[in-house]
Amino acid sequence: MTYALELKDVSKSFGLVHANKDIDLAVSPGSIHGIIGENGAGKSTLMNIIYGMHRADKGTISFNGQQVDVRSSADAIEHGIGMVHQHFMLVPTFSVLENVMLGSEGGLTLSEGRATALERLTHLSTTYNLEVDPHALVSDLNVGQRQRVEIIKALKGGAKVLILDEPTGVLTPQEADQLFEILKVLRDDGVSVLLITHKLTEIMDITDTVSIMRQGEMVGHRKTSETSPQDLAELMVGREVLLEVTRTPATPAEVRFSAKNLGYTNSQGVVELEDINFEVRAGEILGVAGVSGNGQTQLMETLAGMLPLTTGVINILGTEVTSADATSPRIIRDLGVGHIPEDRHTHGLILDFEARENMILGFHDSELAGSGKLFDYSAIQQNCEDKMAHFDVRPSNPRLSAKNFSGGNQQKIVIAREFSANPGVLLVGQPTRGVDVGAIEFIHKQLLELRDAGCAILLVSVELDEVMSLADRIMVLCDGQNVGIIDAEKADRSTLGLMMAGQKAEAAT
Amino acid sequence: MLDFLYQTLLAFDATLRIATPLMLCAMAGIFSERSGIVDISLEGKLLSGAFVAATVAALTGSAWLGLGCAILAGITMSLIHGFACITHKGDQVVSGVAINILASGLTIVLGIALFKRGGQTPSLPKEDRFTPIEWWGVEMMDSVPVLGSIYRQLISGHNMLVYVALLCVPLTAFILYKTRFGLRLRAVGEVPQAVDSAGISVTWLRYRALILGGALCGIAGAYLSIAQGGNFVKEMSAGKGYIALAAVIFGNWKPFTAFFACLMFGFLDAVTARLEGYELFLIGEIPSQLMQAIPYILTVLLLAGFIGKPRPPAAIGQPYHK
Numbered sequence: 030m031t032y033a034l035e036l037k038d039v040s041k042s043f044g045l046v047h048a049n050k051d052i053d054l055a056v057s058p059g060s061i062h063g064i065i066g067e068n069g070a071g072k073s074t075l076m077n078i079i080y081g082m083h084r085a086d087k088g089t090i091s092f093n094g095q096q097v098d099v100r101s102s103a104d105a106i107e108h109g110i111g112m113v114h115q116h117f118m119l120v121p122t123f124s125v126l127e128n129v130m131l132g133s134e135g136g137l138t139l140s141e142g143r144a145t146a147l148e149r150l151t152h153l154s155t156t157y158n159l160e161v162d163p164h165a166l167v168s169d170l171n172v173g174q175r176q177r178v179e180i181i182k183a184l185k186g187g188a189k190v191l192i193l194d195e196p197t198g199v200l201t202p203q204e205a206d207q208l209f210e211i212l213k214v215l216r217d218d219g220v221s222v223l224l225i226t227h228k229l230t231e232i233m234d235i236t237d238t239v240s241i242m243r244q245g246e247m248v249g250h251r252k253t254s255e256t257s258p259q260d261l262a263e264l265m266v267g268r269e270v271l272l273e274v275t276r277t278p279a280t281p282a283e284v285r286f287s288a289k290n291l292g293y294t295n296s297q298g299v300v301e302l303e304d305i306n307f308e309v310r311a312g313e314i315l316g317v318a319g320v321s322g323n324g325q326t327q328l329m330e331t332l333a334g335m336l337p338l339t340t341g342v343i344n345i346l347g348t349e350v351t352s353a354d355a356t357s358p359r360i361i362r363d364l365g366v367g368h369i370p371e372d373r374h375t376h377g378l379i380l381d382f383e384a385r386e387n388m389i390l391g392f393h394d395s396e397l398a399g400s401g402k403l404f405d406y407s408a409i410q411q412n413c414e415d416k417m418a419h420f421d422v423r424p425s426n427p428r429l430s431a432k433n434f435s436g437g438n439q440q441k442i443v444i445a446r447e448f449s450a451n452p453g454v455l456l457v458g459q460p461t462r463g464v465d466v467g468a469i470e471f472i473h474k475q476l477l478e479l480r481d482a483g484c485a486i487l488l489v490s491v492e493l494d495e496v497m498s499l500a501d502r503i504m505v506l507c508d509g510q511n512v513g514i515i516d517a518e519k520a521d522r523s524t525l526g527l528m529m530a531g532q533k534a535e536a537a538t
Numbered sequence: 539m540l541d542f543l544y545q546t547l548l549a550f551d552a553t554l555r556i557a558t559p560l561m562l563c564a565m566a567g568i569f570s571e572r573s574g575i576v577d578i579s580l581e582g583k584l585l586s587g588a589f590v591a592a593t594v595a596a597l598t599g600s601a602w603l604g605l606g607c608a609i610l611a612g613i614t615m616s617l618i619h620g621f622a623c624i625t626h627k628g629d630q631v632v633s634g635v636a637i638n639i640l641a642s643g644l645t646i647v648l649g650i651a652l653f654k655r656g657g658q659t660p661s662l663p664k665e666d667r668f669t670p671i672e673w674w675g676v677e678m679m680d681s682v683p684v685l686g687s688i689y690r691q692l693i694s695g696h697n698m699l700v701y702v703a704l705l706c707v708p709l710t711a712f713i714l715y716k717t718r719f720g721l722r723l724r725a726v727g728e729v730p731q732a733v734d735s736a737g738i739s740v741t742w743l744r745y746r747a748l749i750l751g752g753a754l755c756g757i758a759g760a761y762l763s764i765a766q767g768g769n770f771v772k773e774m775s776a777g778k779g780y781i782a783l784a785a786v787i788f789g790n791w792k793p794f795t796a797f798f799a800c801l802m803f804g805f806l807d808a809v810t811a812r813l814e815g816y817e818l819f820l821i822g823e824i825p826s827q828l829m830q831a832i833p834y835i836l837t838v839l840l841l842a843g844f845i846g847k848p849r850p851p852a853a854i855g856q857p858y859h860k
């Protein structure tokens with residue numbers, strides 16, 4: 030049979046990094062093919078080669094049995110390849126329609142092609158249930174809507190092969206389900222879908238076949254029906270992986286961290302947090318669940334001192350902070366709070382700085398940076414080497430800029446820095462977003478170890494499974510309000526789901 | 539009263555003449571900056587255009603040939619800029635400054651070598667220049683009070699390049715907002731990855747933007763040396779390229795607002811010349827240096843966020859790496 034897409038012996042290096050080594054891949058028409066692999070395994074590189082954004086050093090690509098030379102994205106588009114990249118490729122200042130028209134304007138002036146483009150856009154959005162306002166500015170759209178625009182862009186030329194590089198990383202579970210419905214319709218229309226994701230449940234739920242990559246190599250191809258998440262995780266990481274950590278019961282001690290009547294109103298006067306009350310004791314993890322965008326970000330940022338409180342009191346290890354007090358991340362940190370921010374790229378790391386400098390970010394006044402007024406780079410180097418070894422950061426090169434580490438390893442740098450300061454209270458936001466299963470296992474183990482060492486941990490995550498497997502008690506946020514706090518033992522998906530939709534705890538159980 | 543009207547009219551007339559090269563350079567700046575390339579080299583391109591226009595016109599006796607070669611000179615400078623910072627991903631500001639220094643030195647050296655007049659080119663006779671065009675019916679309109687003098691002074695009686703500059707503004711807006719090229723140009727200055735992913739060459743797109751800009755600067759240069767003036771004088775661009783760049787920023791990278799910024803800067807300049815030596819009521823004599831600095835002061839205030847909010851193209855200054 031002829032494959033919709035077939036790769037043979039594809040290799041690609043970036044300088045010394047061998048991102049793809051002799052990759053073979055075959056995808057049948059009308060199927061959903063998953064690709065999994067650790068952070069930095071070379072998945073995006075391979076997809077970019079198929080889509081013509083990168084050129085392979087060697088190897089061949091065939092579409093429908095015909096070998097083709099893909100020299101640019103224009104070639105790939107012409108051969109019916111569409112791609113949704115790992116990071117959005119949208120012009121925020123343009124309307125949805127303009128973004129969709131870019132590259133296929135249909136004439137020298139825009140007025141010539143506008144009507145047909147609009148027609149095409151509405152056609153696609155009705156057939157595949159990709160609802161979006163063509164005239165809205167992209168900067169006004171939320172991530173779910175932006176994702177839909179990306180899919181419309183990828184499909185506009187009548188794509189026969191659709192590549193989706195971690196499309197669900199930024200989506201809520203509901204949005205992800207919606208996306209999968211769309212993919213199924215596309216498959217039934219004969220489109221071949223290539224789906225990259227770190228979530229093995231998604232692979233099991235939706236794909237027909239799956240390929241596994243490790244360190245630039247293709248280590249296996251499986252029929253989804255003949256494999257298991259455990260099997261896939263092992264192939265991916267090269268060793269046995271615990272998909273769910275075993276959690277021993279917590280032994281909570283004194284209250285270390287609490288909030289009373291906490292509220293936050295933003296500069297436009299919108300109330301984003303209202304009347305939040307909770308306590309976290311030493312040696313326990315309080316999980317915060319909720320559909321993303323229900324105040325989690327604001328909660329983390331007010332607690333970490335990045336946003337001012339509007340009302341209420343936070344008590345940190347006996348020190349009270351109210352709206353009258355000046356706060357800053359610095360002040361909060363000095364009280365003994367560690368913070369792993371939700372968005373590691375904007376708040377956790379300085380991407381252009383070296384790993385060793387990122388390893389002392391926020392601690393640059395402490396002895397980690399040397400005892401004198403000037404930076405002592407040998408101390409900084411030593412500090413980074415120690416932490417990289419302890420937290421298994423790869424590659425363990427303190428001089429590499431943060432941006433050159435894969436997502437999982439960037440997260441490990443942040444975790445290494447915050448954990449080693451031995452915080453009395455730890456705020457953790459989305460610790461495993463975009464991180465592979467091996468790294469997830471590691472991060473989860475570390476969090477539980479820190480808990481058992483007596484730290485009070487507040488964990489915010491939109492992954493319900495993560496909250497359920499780590500937290501001792503779970504607080505649910507809906508619309509900036511605390512719907513209720515329940516014990517993890519009593520929590521199940523349906524109860525939490527109802528609470529996330531705003532039903533009070535008593536009514537939900 | 540009539541005298542006041544006449545004075546105002548003259549001031550506006552001067553404004554237009556001063557603003558003409560600013561407008562052309564500002565539109566050039568908009569093309570390259572909207573494509574994501576910082577264009578501090580407007581000054582150098584303007585100067586090269588002026589030199590080449592005067593030299594070729596002096597040697598061949600043809601203003602048109604002078605204009606054509608000035609355009610080519612502007613484009614050549616743009617290509618050097620592009621080669622350094624698009625092809626080789628160099629620093630755009632450094633490359634721009636280098637071009638300005640190169641233009642400043644080269645025009646003097648070549649000028650001395652060719653004409654041996656201390657860097658000046660010979661004065662062109664009237665026929666070899668672009669001279670003011672008298673519009674139809676000026677005599678007839680003269681009999682109409684007020685409107686007649688507006689028609690004679692402000693609308694009629696400029697050289698061709700002034701009208702070209704005025705036309706350039708709506709044309710730039712049209713290209714930017716209504717054409718395929720414009721859509722891609724605006725996109726590449728914001729998110730070049732999106733353009734690449736759509737199958738469009740980022741490199742070629744940015745080169746085209748620079749080439750257009752170079753041509754416009756060439757025309758502006760020709761205006762200085764063979765239309766407004768009658769020969770090339772060393773350093774005759776005198777910072778106009780920088781003022782045009784300030785107008786681009788002041789106009790928030792939009793053609794019409796940049797055009798008004800050019801007019802405003804031109805007006806300030808025109809008034810300065812007229813106010814020199816006059817004692818102003820309450821204020822006293824204003825130093826002309828202060829007036830000349832106003833465009834820069836306004837731009838700095840704008841950039842510092844005191845007047846509105848500038849919104850430069852998101853990808854400006856960053857070379858595109860895949």
Ligand SMILES: Nc1ncnc2c1ncn2[C@@H]1O[C@H](COP(=O)(O)OP(=O)(O)OP(=O)(O)O)[C@@H](O)[C@H]1O
Pocket residue numbers: 043046047048066067068069070071072073074075115433434435436437860
């Ligand atoms: N443009 C580039 N220049 C240099 N190195 C690169 C470049 N792009 C990718 N790499 C390197 O190639 C390797 C593979 O990267 P790639 O982005 O394909 O990984 P991935 O499997 O998509 O990871 P993730 O799951 O984190 O998205 C990594 O080591 C990365 O650092």
Ligand SMILES: [Mg+2]
Pocket residue numbers: 072073074115194
């Ligand atoms: Mg990737």
